[in-house]
Amino acid sequence: MKYLVIIILLITSGTLWAQSSWKAPDKAQKQLSPLVFDEDMAQQGRQLYSRSCASCHGTVSKNNYAIMIPAPGDPASEGFQNQTDGSLFYKIQKGKGAMPAFEDVYGTDEIWAMVAYFRSFNKNYEQQLMQLDGVEKFNFKTAVAYDFNIDKLVVKVTSDDKFVENVEVAAFVKGMFGNLALGKAKTNTKGIAYFDVDADMPGDTKGNLNFYVKVNKNYSYAKSTVALKVTEPNIPVAVTEGRHLWSPNKDAPIWLIITFWGVVFGIWGAIFYIIFTLFRLKKYKAD
Amino acid sequence: MAKSKNKLQDATRRKFLQKVGVAGVAAIGSPTIAFSQEKSKRIKVLNQNNELVEVDVSSVYPIKGTKQEQTSYLQKRGRKGLPNRKFVMVVDLAKCKNARKCMTSCQSAHQLRPEQHHINVLEMKDDTNGQTYYMPKPCQHCDNPPCVTVCPVDATFKRSDGLVLIDNERCIGCRFCIAACPYSARSFNWLEPKDADKYKDQPYDIEKNVPQKKGTVTKCVFSADQLRENELPYCVSACPNGVYYFGDANEDLVTNGTTRQTVRLSKLLKENAAYTLMKELGTKPSVYYLPPRNS
Known part of the structure; x- marks a missing residue:
């Protein structure tokens, strides 16, 4: 009995040690979500999770995470659920070792959505909400334009028709599978933030670039997507254009078509000519 | 009556x-x-x-409609590429640790037996110093595809978005394409495909090449069914090590399947001295490799 207790103690201390080997800083641990974890949020988190996390952490609650050292672990497991919301948030945001940092890819609201998704597997979880009393709330509106004089993307942030300064703005160029980060900046006293855009960035067939802008301050968020004509129209030539050896029959190279039909008609022509001559020979004999 | x-x-x-x-x-x-x-x-x-x-x-x-009608619809739709796209893949060899998640997810998506590969992770040995590295090798989706040139029945074809697909309803199993491919990217269904019973009532999806058919050739399709939904290919999103980037060369953007970080394609290729396999053959592959290096 004594030994059993010792063994159990050793095992539990071992697992605890393994779990506590990556600790978020105290300040980060105390962070709380400004957003209420509800079903919608968990659903959004589920989508993000399946895109970016499932390849290592597996299907949540199924314990089928990838075999790696250190083990990625299952977000529904105790090791995850015993951590504070802030700790989970910090680890997703900052990453460590094989765990990528998602800071530049996902906004804070999206990372909280992932935490909400993990918490939906914990029946005993009760969310501690952040006290937002006394915190100024904004009703953000963004105006996005491209200034050709300075070759920069200009984002103006207003709230109830007033400029807001010190707003964190993140700008992206939308791609088919993800967004190219242009950077993060804070608005100046006139509520404006500037971003550099690569001059050789190709636009779509109309010369448009799709910009995606996220703003946040004091837990007020806003997002917007704008298509702006920045470049010359980019009309790509499809690889199937033109005549190639590998093209379907109708687009075969001209020389191939001529050679092929030349051979076919040549051979059949020769045969018909011989038959025709034979008939003439017969006729000649009869005469 | x-x-x-x-x-x-x-x-x-x-x-x-x-x-x-x-x-x-x-x-x-x-x-x-x-x-x-x-x-x-x-x-x-x-x-x-x-x-x-x-x-x-x-x-x-x-x-x-019937299964045949749905199959015909999918065949017709799959022949045309997604407009104004040109898909490319970038494989960062420095990051590959032979986790083989790409292979398993591909095999389960495309109804393949364990010995059949649309993508295969090979162990490569450096001639001079004997060091090894792992190299995932999917179909290179060449812009000058020898396999398409030799197909006698127009079963395998190239789409405007750069993908090389195969229609196993047309394939006669002559295996000319297998002989022509310098990358050994194609495999043949010698046996009844895996879980044939489970898939037998499904219409044939040319963009996924499922259900597979005995006696036909099968190959990597860059998960054309996923691309239609604006999702990354199965192998790319399954990788736990951030090996794969995938995207549209016309946008000049590629997205990493693990971290979802999007970067400029031209910059990524230039800064990392990217190369393509067997460049001297003039096949113009759509898959680029970033050389293995200490990272």
Whole structure:
């Protein structure tokens, strides 16, 4: 009995040690979500999770995470659920070792959505909400334009028709599978933030670039997507254009078509000519 | 008599559903059209998880008709590439640790036996110092594809978005393409495919090459079915080590399947001295490799 207790103690201390080997800083641990974890949020988190996390952490609650050292672990497991919301948030945001940092890819609201998704597997979880009393709330509106004089993307942030300064703005160029980060900046006293855009960035067939802008301050968020004509129209030539050896029959190279039909008609022509001559020979004999 | 009556009923029901479907699509589509001309080709629909998602009109097709009709529809749709796209893959050899997640996810998506590979992770040995590295090798989706040149029945073809697909309804199993491919990217279904019973009632999806068919050639399709949904290929999103980047060369953007970070394609290739396999053959692959290095 004594030994059993010792063994159990050793095992539990071992697992605890393994779990506590990556600790978020105290300040980060105390962070709380400004957003209420509800079903919608968990659903959004589920989508993000399946895109970016499932390849290592597996299907949540199924314990089928990838075999790696250190083990990625299952977000529904105790090791995850015993951590504070802030700790989970910090680890997703900052990453460590094989765990990528998602800071530049996902906004804070999206990372909280992932935490909400993990918490939906914990029946005993009760969310501690952040006290937002006394915190100024904004009703953000963004105006996005491209200034050709300075070759920069200009984002103006207003709230109830007033400029807001010190707003964190993140700008992206939308791609088919993800967004190219242009950077993060804070608005100046006139509520404006500037971003550099690569001059050789190709636009779509109309010369448009799709910009995606996220703003946040004091837990007020806003997002917007704008298509702006920045470049010359980019009309790509499809690889199937033109005549190639590998093209379907109708687009075969001209020389191939001529050679092929030349051979076919040549051979059949020769045969018909011989038959025709034979008939003439017969006729000649009869005469 | 009873048969013909049934047929008549079927026909009317089908007609009715067609009309409802057209009206529904129009009703859902019209607000989007009013909102923006840009998005006129995309509509919002509810998926099986009750989520409102935006999809391309061309990818919506009514679930009606016989298996053969659906197969024909998918064959016709799959012959054309996604407009104004040119898909490329970048493989960062420095990051590959032989986790082989790409292979398993590919095999489960494309109904492959464990010994069949659309993508295979090879162990490569450096000639001079004997060091090894791992190299995932999918179909290179060449812009000058020798396999397509030799196909006698137009079963394998190249699309405008750069993908090389195969139609196993046309394939006669001559295996010329296997002989022509310098990358050994193709494999043959010598046996009945895995779980053949499970898939036997499904219409043939040319963009996924499922259900597989005994006696035909199978190959990597860059998960064309996923691309249609704006999702990354199965192998790319399954990788735990951030090996794969995938994207559209016309946008000059590629997205990492693990970290979802998007970078400029031209910059990534230039800064990392990217190369393609067997460049001297002039096949112009769409798969680029970043050399293995200490990272």
